Amino acid sequence: MTPIAPSDDLLWLIDRLADGAWHSGEALAAEAGISRAALSKRVALLPRFGLQVGARSGLGYQLQTPLEPLALDDLTLPPSLQGSIVRVTESTNADLLAADPAQDPQARFAEFQVAGRGRRGRVWQAPYGQQLMMSMAWSFDSWPDDLGCLPLAVGVRLAQTLQGLGATTVQVKWPNDLVVGGCKLGGILLEHRGEIGGACRVVIGLGVNLQRFADDHAPDQPWVSLDQLVATPLSRNAVAAAVSGALFTLLADYPQTGFAACRDAWQRVDASHGRAVRIVGVEPGIEGIAQGVDARGALQVMTVDGLRSVFSGEVSMRWA
Structure with a gap:
């Protein structure tokens, strides 16, 4: 519904x-x-x-749970990043996809989304004013060589940022789900527009569980919230500011550094490395032991038939 x-x-x-x-x-x-x-x-x-x-x-x-409204004065965004906060919207990604690219880079934050979206068409819903729901739009002058790896780079940078805030156990499940053990902390949705060889515009949507969900509003999958992972409660505005700054720096540097600058870090936060995995959403399914990613961002899976490179699909694995 x-x-x-x-x-x-x-x-x-x-x-x-x-x-x-x-x-x-x-x-x-x-x-x-x-x-x-x-x-x-x-x-x-x-x-x-x-x-x-x-x-x-x-x-x-x-x-029963006090709210900390988002406020631009408390976010301390990078000076050249245009920020906006909306109380209620359908989707921050949809808002920025419809926004004027001349205003890029720009970030959009929401207290509540009516039609939040996740990867593979999933619905992403969160209680009012308790979690982090945001998107960032960025226009590149030309199509970055490693654009296909950008979702992975975003996942790595965000995991590092949350680790720096005290959530030291955060990892990334390929390609870019933020997880702790078998529980999801956050998700990323990247959409882009442009022609290969020409200008390119990307919109990165992010949802992070900052606080525990009430039982009747909990996600339909194992989940964890940031407040369960840190010793000292974190300001919602401080988390939004840290995440925005990290994304801004990544996108500003990406045309020059590409995924190569993140690949070693990926191996350190890779939740599936060395684990038995099954890739769902592809025909036929691929099963084997995950061996990290290659320079193209493809997940490497050692199967009974040899090493396979996986470019799409979703990782399913046992966490115990």
């Missing part, structure tokens, strides 16, 4: 509850100009957006 967007009335209520303190229902209703019963109905809608609200007689309402 396609998620619905919170109305302006609900966004107002979210703002009032965002600090995680107790707020009088009587005072909230009076400020909104509605009855207590109408306010109660609005509060009852908030779990649809992954927001858990406590209610207690004499105290009112409390958002």
Whole structure:
């Protein structure tokens, strides 16, 4: 079912509850100009957006997980990177694909996505204001030689960035899922436009689980959140700033350095190296032992018939 967007009335209520303190229902209703019963109905809608609200007689309402709204003043983006924040959108990737390339490089952040997308057409949905949902658009003057390896390079750089923030166990599952053990921490979706030999524009979408999900909004696969991996809680704005800076530097340098500058680092964060894997999404399926990637970014799999280079598909493996 396609998620619905919170109305302006609900966004107002979210703002009032965002600090995680107790707020009088009587005072909230009076400020909104509605009855207590109408306010109660609005509060009852908030779990649809992954927001858990406590209610207690004499105290009112409390958002059980306080929110840290994204703010450009707190993001400290690179000076030449145009940043924008939207509270609700269909998809930050779609927003930037439709944006004027003359404004590149530009980054788009969202508090909530109605139609977030992942790799291979999957839906990517997250609670309001709790995770990192962003995209970055970059225009290259000419088609980079290693454009096909850029998704891998992005995965490596983001894994390194999160490790630097204290999540030292983050790895990359080929081609670019951020994982810890058998659990997914984040996903990357890269889309590009252009002609080989000419200019090229890429839009990189990123979703990272920053906080634990409520049970009824958890992803339909094993998952982990950044707050489970670090010793000290991290500011949501600080994570967004670190990730944006890392992507900006990677894209600025990529036409000169290509994937070669990331390949050694890939081997250090490669979650599948030396493991038995099965490549799904290709016919026929490929099974064997993963042996890292080659200079073209292809996953090397040692099968019973010899070494195979895999350029597409998805890695399935046992983690135990």
